[in-house]
Amino acid sequence: MTDILQEAINALVLAKGNKSEAARxxxxxxxxxxxxxxxxxxxxxxxxxxxxxxxxxxxxxxxTYELQVRELKQQVAELAKExxxxxAIRKHVFMLAEHSLKPPKWLHTSMPQKGxxxxxxxxxxxxxxxxxxxxxxxxxxxxxxxxxxxERVSFVINSAIxxxxxxxxNPKYPGIVMPLGGDMxxxxxxxxxxxxxxxxSIEHVIELVDVLSSAITKLADVFDNVFIPCVIGNxxxxxxxxxxxxxxxxxxxxxxxxxxxxxxxxDKRVNFxxxxxxxxxxxxxxxxxxxxxxxRLGVKGGTGIIGMMGPIARGVQKVKTEYANVxxxxxxVLMGHFHQYLSLKDAIVNGSVIGYNEYxxxxxxxxxxxQQALWFTHPVYGVTFQVPVHCEQGSIKKPKNTWxxxxx
Numbered sequence: 001m002t003d004i005l006q007e008a009i010n011a012l013v014l015a016k017g018n019k020s021e022a023a024r025x026x027x028x029x030x031x032x033x034x035x036x037x038x039x040x041x042x043x044x045x046x047x048x049x050x051x052x053x054x055x056x057x058x059x060x061x062x063x064t065y066e067l068q069v070r071e072l073k074q075q076v077a078e079l080a081k082e083x084x085x086x087x088a089i090r091k092h093v094f095m096l097a098e099h100s101l102k103p104p105k106w107l108h109t110s111m112p113q114k115g116x117x118x119x120x121x122x123x124x125x126x127x128x129x130x131x132x133x134x135x136x137x138x139x140x141x142x143x144x145x146x147x148x149x150x151e152r153v154s155f156v157i158n159s160a161i162x163x164x165x166x167x168x169x170n171p172k173y174p175g176i177v178m179p180l181g182g183d184m185x186x187x188x189x190x191x192x193x194x195x196x197x198x199x200x201s202i203e204h205v206i207e208l209v210d211v212l213s214s215a216i217t218k219l220a221d222v223f224d225n226v227f228i229p230c231v232i233g234n235x236x237x238x239x240x241x242x243x244x245x246x247x248x249x250x251x252x253x254x255x256x257x258x259x260x261x262x263x264x265x266x267d268k269r270v271n272f273x274x275x276x277x278x279x280x281x282x283x284x285x286x287x288x289x290x291x292x293x294x295x296r297l298g299v300k301g302g303t304g305i306i307g308m309m310g311p312i313a314r315g316v317q318k319v320k321t322e323y324a325n326v327x328x329x330x331x332x333v334l335m336g337h338f339h340q341y342l343s344l345k346d347a348i349v350n351g352s353v354i355g356y357n358e359y360x361x362x363x364x365x366x367x368x369x370x371q372q373a374l375w376f377t378h379p380v381y382g383v384t385f386q387v388p389v390h391c392e393q394g395s396i397k398k399p400k401n402t403w404x405x406x407x408x
Contacts, residue, residue, distance in 0.1 A: 002045065008036035010049035031217040031267055038214050103282040104271045106225050110174030117168050117385055118378035119284050120223075122160045125181030125293075125336030125372070126352035127153070128235060130197045130204040133357045141367055142356040146198055150211060152353050152391035156372050157215045159389050161222050163374060175225025177284065177377075178216070181336035181350055182233025182253050182293035184208055189240050201236075205256050212256075213263050220269040229273040229280040230257040233337065234295040248276050279319075281328065285379040290319065290330045294337025294349070298322075307366070308338045308349075316347045332383065340368050341388045348373055353391055 007026065011033070015022035023033040112118050133144035165171045185204040188194045199207075220226045232251040237243060239250060248254050257274045264270040273280050280291040297315025316333045323330050333347045339360065341351035355370035370391035376384045 002043070005036055005040040005043060005045050006048065008033055009040045009045055009047045012037060013047045013049045029267075031213070031220070031264070034214050035217050035221055038218060103229075103273060104175075104225065104227055106174045107177070107227060107282070107284050108286075111379060112174065113170055113172040115170035116172045117170075117376040118173075118381075119175065119177060120160075120164050120173060120374065120376050121177040121179065121284070122156075122219075122389070123179050123181060123334060123336075123348065123350045123373040124156075124353075125179070125350045126183045126233070126339055126354060127185065127208070128183055128352070128354040128357075129185045129208055130199050130201070131186035131193065131354060131357065132196055132198050133354065137358055138356055138361050142370070144354050144357065146204075146207065149353060152370060153211055153215060155393065156353070156389050156391050157218055160372075160374055161218070163387065163389065165222065173223050175227060176219055176223040177227045177229070178219065179280075179291050179334060180212075180228060180230045180253075180257065181291060181334065182231050183235040183336060184233065184253050184256055185236050187235040187237065187252065189235060189237060201238075201252050205252055205259070208256055209259050209263065212260055216260070216264065216270055220267070224269060226270045227273070227282075228260075228271065229282055229289075229291050230254075231275070231278060231280050231291050231293050233293045248278070281323075281330070284377040287377050287382045288329055288331045289334055290323065290332070291334045292319070294335035297335075308340060308342075312338070312342070312344075312347065312349060316344070320346065340366065341371055341373055343373075343375075343386050348375065348386075351388060355391070 008022070011022040011026050012019060015025060019033060019037070020030055023030040026033065028036075107119065127149060128144075129149055130146060131144060133142055135141070135143040164173070164176070185201055185208065186193055186197050188197070188201060216226055216228070230253070232248055232253040234242070236251050236253040236256075237247065238252060243250060254274070257272065261272045261274060264272070273282060278292055278296050282289055282291075294312075294315075297311060298318045299311045299314045312335075319333050320330045331346065334350070335347070336350040336352070338349055339352040339354070340349060342349035350373045351368060351371040353370050353372065356367050360367075371388040372391065373386070374389045375386040378384050
């Protein structure tokens with residue numbers, strides 16, 4: 001196994017960091033190569049091959065990617081201005097077929113084995129990739145950078161796999177659901193973000209394609225099937241002004257999702273749901289979900305003692321009523337945006353990967369360590385086990401020797 005991983009890492013070096021070229025050299029599917037590279041990294045396998053002027057080669061590759069994404073962004077923006085539909089953009093820009101809004105059949109036809117907890121869902125959102133948080137600006141409660149972001153995403157994926165496969169009685173699953181809830185990049189909607197972000201939005205999208213494609217491949221290797229519903233956030237919009245017309249097609253989140261969809265277009269294990277609106281609805285067995293970012297709940301407010309609970313409760317009720325009026329029942333509304341993990345009887349609010357930042361501190365919001373939501377959907381019992389997945393080792397408390405204690 002070590003020889004295979006060494007071969008993969010050497011092929012990447014000889015291909016000057018181009019994973020597609022390295023995969024072709026080894027006659028492997030690109031997702032397989034990416035999986036091997038990830039395993040090589042975990043096993044601390046270093047390359048033994050050397051490529052001439054590697055730094056120059058990587059710089060050239062990065063510039064090539066930047067030009068490709070810049071061109072894609074320009075095409076998407078121009079088509080959006082002309083009111084061309086998202087379907088046309090997918091067809092002419094990304095060379096993708098018309099998108100199906102039907103979730104894969106395994107979500108409701110593949111019954112879990114006896115004793116299995118059902119279908120796991122790992123909710124991923126609010127990366128704010130590229131934002132920088134200096135710990136001395138937030139009372140030493142958090143630090144964030146692109147390097148830390150990579151480590152946290154990797155830790156979340158590995159932790160979720162560990163929880164699903166090593167801590168369940170009968171870990172047999174038909175697949176896993178991984179909603180992408182928006183605000184994947186920091187964006188440039190505020191002047192302070194433009195001044196302090198590490199890199200540009202285009203760089204962040206490029207890096208996230210690599211990070212998320214690797215994460216999705218790893219999940220597919222473990223769970224066999226991955227279903228990924230996607231919605232846009234508010235930080236990822238291409239314009240400072242909050243938009244309603246063509247808001248989806250002019251979002252870096254939407255650009256990222258379609259690039260990932262194209263990446264996995266030949267991998268039948270991975271299916272995306274990328275609607276041209278703010279919501280994505282789907283069912284797991286008989287439990288219906290509506291995924292939305294959380295900034296378009298149709299309500300405002302959130303100050304005072306109850307904090308975010310007020311707008312969330314009112315917003316969830318408003319969303320469910322809206323869909324009930326068109327004969328569509330919703331059991332759970334899923335949202336990110338608030339950076340606070342919260343489980344309610346009819347909603348699941350995700351935490352964040354970025355964690356506590358200057359904005360949260362300025363607003364006197366409650367401190368919460370970076371975490372993402374994980375739960376299981378059973379065909380009989382509905383939503384069962386729910387647990388936050390911490391984004392870093394420091395967030396996990398070490399167990400005490402005694403399993404129970406009390407005061408005398």
